[in-house]
Amino acid sequence: MxxxxxxxxxxxxxxxxxxxxxxxxxxxxxxxxxxxxxxxxxxxxxxxxxxxxxxxxxxxxxxxxxxxxxxxxxxxxxxxxxxxxxxxxxxxxxxxxxxxxxxxxxxxxxxxxxxxxxxxxxxxxxxxxxxxxxxxxxxxxxxxxxxxxxxxxxxxxxxxxxxxxxxxxxxxxxxxxxxxxxEGLPLSHKKVLITAGPTYEAIDPVRFIGNHSSGLMGVELAKKAASLGADVVLVLGPSAIQINDTSIQVIRVTSADEMYVAVMENFKNAEVVIAAAAVADYKPKNRAKEKIKKSSDSLNIELVKNKDILLSMGKSKTGQYLVGFALETENELANALQKLKKKNLDAIILNSLKDEGAGFGGSTNKITIIDKNSSIKAFEVKTKAKVASDIWKEIISKMHA
Incomplete structure (x- = not known):
């Protein structure tokens, strides 16, 4: 604050x-x-x-x-x-x-x-x-x-x-x-839970499966929520971003399993939840105890599904306003709508890697917000801080509707 x-x-x-x-x-x-x-x-x-x-x-x-x-x-x-x-x-x-x-x-x-x-x-x-x-x-x-x-x-x-x-x-x-x-702010004393960043799924003690998410979009959402009066819990995967705001409780995690535990421990007390993290869908079935040596021309790693954190929240929600993210490369709108319904979301934020200025790693993003009534609102490329403002404006308007 x-x-x-x-x-x-x-x-x-x-x-x-x-x-x-x-x-x-x-x-x-x-x-x-x-x-x-x-x-x-x-x-x-x-x-x-x-x-x-x-x-x-x-x-x-x-x-x-x-x-x-x-x-x-x-x-x-x-x-x-x-x-x-x-x-x-x-x-x-x-x-x-x-x-x-x-x-x-x-x-x-x-x-x-x-x-x-x-x-x-x-x-x-x-x-x-x-x-x-x-x-x-x-x-x-x-x-x-x-x-x-x-x-x-x-x-x-x-x-x-x-x-x-x-x-x-x-x-x-x-x-x-x-x-x-x-006092008087639109999110005054509301409990907000946000996930951000990637997850790293260990192959051996030095290697992992991950993605290019920096966590910046989720961090900006957390900062904006705090500025609007919310008490924020931010579950943050591996990220170099530092948060200096006592209104934001940061829980740092590495793997999808760790994120799942942290999220479910805080979900029941939250009123608004935004799942902005880029959680790995799969993890190695077996994690090598020692560093894997380069002993052959090929290496096979068997992968198994991680727990679906967003689906778990959708199944167990009891009044929380639940928002997910969908990063797509094809059939963007259809895939986002399917995810919205399957995971029992109130809204979903669609990114397309085909849009210049959107996606991982950058300071900007380009989003489309879709709510559970299939209302669609597209935005231009903006800084992620301004995108966070747009997202919260839409959420607050829906909550007070």
Missing amino acids: LAGKKILLGVTGGIAAYKTTFLVRLLIKAGAEVKVILTQSAVSFVTPLTLATLSKNPVHLDFVNEADGTLDWNNHVELGLWADLMIIAPATANTLSKMANGSSDNLLLATYLSAKCKVFFAPAMDLDMYQHPTTKANYQKLQSFGNIMIPATSGELASGLDGEGRMEEPEKIVEFIEDYLK
């Missing part, structure tokens, strides 16, 4: 500032780009060097930087415009009061007043301060402006007291923001 997002983190002078090192790491792990603004008092609790190292961006402290006798201005307007969302954590009582009343005596506050994005704030202070009527009034005032409060939790406080006022833990802050961003 946070993948590709530009996040501006404002850190103020509270003991909870030490937690921002963990928060930055979690945001980076989720695929976000992070820039940090520290107030002068925050430097007493966490160092600029630490946060600059973790965020991989310079940390901003004041309106002007002085280096080698030259002055460099930190443009708060540009920082505010850069961000897709802003987080102020910890947000002390002092900073919250200034935010609520429009004060602008440091770079963080000036940037906050310039920000056009959604602003989240996570209060952190002692329990009496957290419950004080003026502080509560500031919470209400800030939320009336459209800011989002991440409530503090109860626990041991820096004063030695135990009570409400402890800044929420970094993991919970990330979870809170992701849940907020999902």
